[in-house]
Amino acid sequence: MIAYKAFRPGLICLGYQFVMGMNVTDKANCRKNGFHSAENPLDCLSYYPFKDSEFYLVDAGGDIDEDGTDSKISCTELRILKQLNRKEFFLHALAYMVDHPHREWSSHVKADRAAAHNGFTVVRGPDPLACGKQGDYLALAKENPVNGKIEQIALAQVDGETILPDVWYDVNFEKRTGGLF
Incomplete structure (x- = not known):
């Protein structure tokens, strides 16, 4: 196995x-x-x-x-x-969620939005949002609100250039601002 x-x-x-x-x-x-x-x-x-x-x-x-x-x-x-490597680890984790969308979530998966802690965050929901510090990994799994299946996954590392520290991102790694928070 x-x-x-x-x-x-x-x-x-x-x-x-x-x-x-x-x-x-x-x-x-x-x-x-x-x-x-x-x-x-x-x-x-x-x-x-x-x-x-x-x-x-x-x-x-x-x-x-x-x-x-x-x-x-x-x-x-x-x-x-x-x-x-770290990127492969999180890609395997996201693939696990895609393959098993209805299994109990790991305690390390947060619902809807989360800031990275201890180097990473994994967020799952209909419109997942994440932010982090320099070097943190942001793993996002967008699920269908009706059937719970994962429709899209995304993974990025906060690099200070493409993905900025302390900025909230959606599954397309578009910045989210305004009245959301």
């Missing part, structure tokens, strides 16, 4: 040194042991801070256990496939 995993720099998780490729352990109990990952990329952010972590695309296999806490799973076989 394709999933996502965050690590401390150097493929380290709770003191364990992972390797690219296959990693194997004996038991998988989501609350106690095994190799943990998440089906929804954004759920990795519940366990690892965005700014100090590396993010990977993984293939979780062997015995798999879930505990009902977000999309976290534990497995006995974890194949580390590819490191994702």
Whole structure:
């Protein structure tokens, strides 16, 4: 099963040194042991801070256990496939929302509008709006108000030139001003 995993720099998780490729352990109990990952990329952010972590695309296999806490799973076989840069990480997160529009939202997704915090914001709604500081990522998912399906996604980094700090943007990265706020 394709999933996502965050690590401390150097493929380290709770003191364990992972390797690219296959990693194997004996038991998988989501609350106690095994190799943990998440089906929804954004759920990795519940366990690892965005700014100090590396993010990977993984293939979780062997015995798999879930505990009902977000999309976290534990497995006995974890194949580390590819490191994702920050942009790729958020594109995978947005694609997850497109593919699964009716699943419970990650706690890291905000409704309608939000300012970035700790380096990012992910906003979902019929007319999502976001703003941030220099270097922050703004991920937007516009949903159909009738059926909840994602109609458009957008991702940008506040660069100070095209996307300005402390300016509210919509899913087309057009500035929003006036009486909205």
